[in-house]
Amino acid sequence: MGKAVEIRDLTKHYVLKSETVKALRGVSFDVPQGDYVAIMGPSGSGKSTLLNLLGCLDRPTSGSYMLGDENVAQMTDDDLSAVRASRIGFVFQSYNLIPQLTVVENIEVPLYYMGKLDSRAKERCCMLASMVGLGDRLDHRPTQLSGGQQQRVAIARSIVNDPEFILADEATGNLDSVTTEEILQLFERLNGEGRTIIMVTHEDEVAEHAKRVIRLRDGHIVSDERNTDRVIAKSSAENVATEDVESAVERSESPATN
Amino acid sequence: MFFRTWILGIKSLLLHPMRSALTVLGIMIGVFSVIALLAIGEGVSIKAQQDIEALGAENIIVRSIEPPNDSIEFSFSAREFGISRAEMEQIRVIPTIAQVIPVRELRLQFQYTGNALAEPRLGRLVGCTPEYQGINRLEVDRGHFLTHPEKQATVCVISAELAKYFFPYEDPLGKEIFVPAKKNRFSIVGVLKEKTATGAVGGSFSGQDFANDVYIPIETMRRLMGDLEEKRSAGSFERKKFELSQVTCKVKDVKDVPKTAKIIESTLRRMSPDREDYGIIVPFELLEQARSTRIMIQLIFGLVAAVSLVVGGIGIMNIMLATVTERTREIGVRRALGACRRDITRQFLIETIVLSVVGGCIGMALGVAFPVSAEGSKVLADWLAPEYYERIPTYFREVVPVLVPWSFPLAFGISVVVGVIFGLYPAMRAAQMDPIEALRHE
Numbered sequence: 239m240g241k242a243v244e245i246r247d248l249t250k251h252y253v254l255k256s257e258t259v260k261a262l263r264g265v266s267f268d269v270p271q272g273d274y275v276a277i278m279g280p281s282g283s284g285k286s287t288l289l290n291l292l293g294c295l296d297r298p299t300s301g302s303y304m305l306g307d308e309n310v311a312q313m314t315d316d317d318l319s320a321v322r323a324s325r326i327g328f329v330f331q332s333y334n335l336i337p338q339l340t341v342v343e344n345i346e347v348p349l350y351y352m353g354k355l356d357s358r359a360k361e362r363c364c365m366l367a368s369m370v371g372l373g374d375r376l377d378h379r380p381t382q383l384s385g386g387q388q389q390r391v392a393i394a395r396s397i398v399n400d401p402e403f404i405l406a407d408e409a410t411g412n413l414d415s416v417t418t419e420e421i422l423q424l425f426e427r428l429n430g431e432g433r434t435i436i437m438v439t440h441e442d443e444v445a446e447h448a449k450r451v452i453r454l455r456d457g458h459i460v461s462d463e464r465n466t467d468r469v470i471a472k473s474s475a476e477n478v479a480t481e482d483v484e485s486a487v488e489r490s491e492s493p494a495t496n
Numbered sequence: 497m498f499f500r501t502w503i504l505g506i507k508s509l510l511l512h513p514m515r516s517a518l519t520v521l522g523i524m525i526g527v528f529s530v531i532a533l534l535a536i537g538e539g540v541s542i543k544a545q546q547d548i549e550a551l552g553a554e555n556i557i558v559r560s561i562e563p564p565n566d567s568i569e570f571s572f573s574a575r576e577f578g579i580s581r582a583e584m585e586q587i588r589v590i591p592t593i594a595q596v597i598p599v600r601e602l603r604l605q606f607q608y609t610g611n612a613l614a615e616p617r618l619g620r621l622v623g624c625t626p627e628y629q630g631i632n633r634l635e636v637d638r639g640h641f642l643t644h645p646e647k648q649a650t651v652c653v654i655s656a657e658l659a660k661y662f663f664p665y666e667d668p669l670g671k672e673i674f675v676p677a678k679k680n681r682f683s684i685v686g687v688l689k690e691k692t693a694t695g696a697v698g699g700s701f702s703g704q705d706f707a708n709d710v711y712i713p714i715e716t717m718r719r720l721m722g723d724l725e726e727k728r729s730a731g732s733f734e735r736k737k738f739e740l741s742q743v744t745c746k747v748k749d750v751k752d753v754p755k756t757a758k759i760i761e762s763t764l765r766r767m768s769p770d771r772e773d774y775g776i777i778v779p780f781e782l783l784e785q786a787r788s789t790r791i792m793i794q795l796i797f798g799l800v801a802a803v804s805l806v807v808g809g810i811g812i813m814n815i816m817l818a819t820v821t822e823r824t825r826e827i828g829v830r831r832a833l834g835a836c837r838r839d840i841t842r843q844f845l846i847e848t849i850v851l852s853v854v855g856g857c858i859g860m861a862l863g864v865a866f867p868v869s870a871e872g873s874k875v876l877a878d879w880l881a882p883e884y885y886e887r888i889p890t891y892f893r894e895v896v897p898v899l900v901p902w903s904f905p906l907a908f909g910i911s912v913v914v915g916v917i918f919g920l921y922p923a924m925r926a927a928q929m930d931p932i933e934a935l936r937h938e
């Protein structure tokens with residue numbers, strides 16, 4: 239299996255007026271394709287900083303960051319935008335859907351910036367909406383949806399551009415335990431389909447679902463272990479994923495990706 | 497794709513319909529005022545040009561001006577002023593001049609003794625020659641204008657208004673107009689068609705109202721009334737003497753008008769220098785002036801209106817700055833999902849352009865309707881408050897706004913440019929935001 243991400247000696251310093259905050263002090267690891275990584279650590283340990291670097295939202299102070307076989311550490315702002323548009327999927331703690339757009343239109347947004355908004359795009363977005371269980375809510379606005387439903391739209395949005403990996407920063411932080419379970423199930427399914435997922439969390443129950451846990455403290459990696467007793471999310475009564483939808487998505491996937 | 501960007505812009509604007517509508521209103525008023533003010537300006541200058549053209553570009557008019565009566569002293573000697581017959585003869589010999597047409601005007605009461613109901617009416621008694629008709633474009637309704645064989649006769653031609661006033665049920669032809677002040681009677685040989693008043697031209701020449709005119713042969717006037725005028729009114733006694741009110745000189749070739757005007761001026765000055773009791777009006781030159789005045793009017797009105805467009809633009813900027821701040825998080829999300837700076841700039845710029853284009857279109861539509869609505873409001877004003885409407889000078893009542901075709905693309909163009917200029921700063925501010933900061937924004 240190829241490497242999705244390879245970072246070496248990544249540092250990030252924030253230069254303030256009086257002092258320099260060393261948020262990351264040399265972090266190195268590889269993420270193979272299809273991995274499911276949870277990043278943990280106390281508050282202020284640099285988790286979000288690391289995720290922003292991985293998401294190409296920011297540039298490291300030093301070190302290298304290979305995405306596939308490209309070093310994205312010193313790319314220009316426009317090039318980083320292009321990388322985000324086509325190769326990375328984001329899921330945020332506060333869902334971050336665009337309020338004036340409908341469910342389908344929200345899912346379409348990354349395609350728009352990729353320049354791939356063709357006639358098949360809408361069809362694909364509808365498929366993804368039904369995959370996350372919102373096939374009957376296509377024209378609803380974010381304000382008309384519950385938190386869990388919004389997060390599912392956000393997950394559909396994160397995979398619409400068929401990214402190399404999905405980044406989730408506290409994606410379940412605002413949700414109750416039942417909804418958290420649903421979201422984790424979705425992640426598991428995506429990971430099962432071969433998608434790489436890197437998520438930040440401070441809940442052990444959430445981290446237990448990952449295949450691997452990286453722990454940070456004061457900008458250093460303190461441990462990086464495979465999860466031996468991994469928990470698989472249980473199907474709840476109102477489980478949304480059905481065989482039919484899954485196969486429908488697979489069918490829609492094949493024409494869109496080639 | 498392109499289309500979607502615009503749809504998105506409209507959707508975002510519809511999120512705050514009231515706010516967007518008010519912003520559009522600002523631009524709309526700006527565009528409308530550009531079109532409307534230019535239309536008024538155009539109407540004024542077209543009217544001015546028509547008035548000047550009515551005087552005839554080939555004519556030079558020498559007009560007597562009565563000096564202000566500032567002597568408080570009681571005086572028996574008559575005040576003498578104005579252009580004289582001798583001076584007219586000097587002008588007549590200038591070779592470039594084809595014709596000189598003398599006019600003498602008096603303000604008097606007229607009466608028709610056959611109609612006891614009609615009170616005497618104040619009007620203008622105009623002593624003139626048959627050529628007067630042509631210069632002033634007077635049209636005859638019934639009978640005929642004064643003729644050369646009648647130049648000594650006690651005949652007259654009256655205006656349509658006087659005919660209507662004195663002879664509502666009779667045929668005026670053959671009846672007599674009585675001038676009580678002179679105790680003269682003139683038999684009517686012709687009635688004119690209605691003629692609208694002309695405006696003041698070139699400052700030195702007041703407008704002419706032809707409504708209450710009676711025209712008689714100038715030689716008859718001289719024979720019956722002489723050159724002396726005596727006026728007695730409550731406690732004051734005034735004597736004035738003038739030979740002619742006006743001499744219209746028709747130049748053979750329009751090209752010679754400016755030259756001829758100079759010759760006339762120096763001729764008159766040579767005969768009696770330092771006089772200020774006459775004025776020379778050269779319609780040809782006034783026409784040239786009117787053309788450049790027109791450009792000035794358009795420039796000034798255009799600038800005034802452009803100011804309101806700029807104010808509208810500031811409104812746009814204000815709203816867009818608020819919008820950008822409000823939608824900081826959306827900007828962060830879009831950046832995270834792959835939007836580059838240019839995409840963000842474009843998105844917000846499109847919103848401002850939509851605002852200004854919509855405002856521009858509504859403004860243009862109102863502009864098209866402006867001349868009609870202006871006429872309508874005149875009618876309305878006349879109907880609601882006729883006594884106030886009457887007091888507006890005729891000249892202004894008669895100005896009809898004329899749409900200037902190029903004011904439409906101009907106003908629209910300015911509105912779009914204003915939208916882009918004032919939208920650019922907020923849009924760039926949005927694009928310059930750090931995506932991480934923007935995502936963190938509450």
Ligand SMILES: Nc1ncnc2c1ncn2[C@@H]1O[C@H](COP(=O)(O)OP(=O)(O)OP(=O)(O)O)[C@@H](O)[C@H]1O
Nearest residue numbers: 252259260261279280281282283284285286287288
């Ligand atoms: N823009 C910034 N400017 C200055 N310092 C920053 C900035 N962003 C983060 N830091 C600092 O870097 C360190 C790491 O912050 P980071 O947000 O990565 O922590 P975290 O692990 O995500 O914490 P939490 O669990 O609370 O989200 C902190 O000390 C923080 O104060």
Ligand SMILES: [Mg+2]
Nearest residue numbers: 285286287407
């Ligand atoms: Mg964090």
